[in-house]
Amino acid sequence: MSNDLDDEAATWVQACAGDGAAFASLFRYHQARVYRRALSLVSNAHDAQDVTAAAFFELWRKRRSVRLVDGTVMPWLLVATVNIARNHRRAAVRYRRVISSLPREETVNAESIAVANVETELLGVRLTEALGRVAAADAALLVLTVLEELSVSDAAAALGLKPGAARMRLHRARLRLQADLSDDHRRNILPIPEGEHA
Known part of the structure; x- marks a missing residue:
């Protein structure tokens, strides 16, 4: 896919119509940038991959209501990435609190x-x-x-x-x-x- 925003807008219209190949093209085009943003917001590469996947899943799930900005889905994806990463971090903090509050048993060999x-x-x-x-x-x-x-x-x-x-x-x-x-x-x-x- 070229960098021409008109092409992305047309590809997005096809993706919204249910064209899986068009959506895959958008994924390939934006995945690296979304991943870099996710990696800057979470603690490790594995979590960044999870956040990236979740952002694209949300893009697909909400495709009927997503609005393009200057002919691209990238702003929407970045906002989704930030929100998902924040939720991910909050969940991780809650999980760590629960784990740290559990009673510890002495390790028996x-x-x-x-x-x-x-x-x-x-x-x-x-x-x-x-x-x-x-x-x-x-x-x-x-x-x-x-x-x-x-x-x-x-x-x-x-x-x-x-x-x-x-x-x-x-x-x-x-x-x-x-x-x-x-x-x-x-x-x-x-x-x-x-x-x-x-």
Whole structure:
């Protein structure tokens, strides 16, 4: 396309009539200048590309109401670029404020996460094994009261026990479980005496 403004005005009329090739010609002709203006208004090249694309999108979207100045769409594009860049900057500031207001968590390294996961897994295995060593009714009492948070009376009714008997069994089961878990822990941390092998 030449620099002749009459040509641009004619091309604009074609673009307004829905001619995509005419609009593409206008884009190619004005894109570099719009991009330079956008780059002067925003913080980086990527944002400038976004603003440029948005300006041309608005030109196409509002093509029925765009008025040429001296036979060119450039003034309209520059005004659109300024407005879009300002909105873009305001949105970026709001986004940064929201991000900076979010609570920060301490960064946990992968090793400590892995260790915590292994310890949790081992505790679950030890607990399952310890529950396997108590009577079935006592294990059920522990699960219903501790994990499912039922009252002792409700757990007793579910197992067909009197509440007093359920309390006594639960107390003994807790003591047994605590002893088993403590023995397991000691076995894991105490060295094996000489002459003893696993």
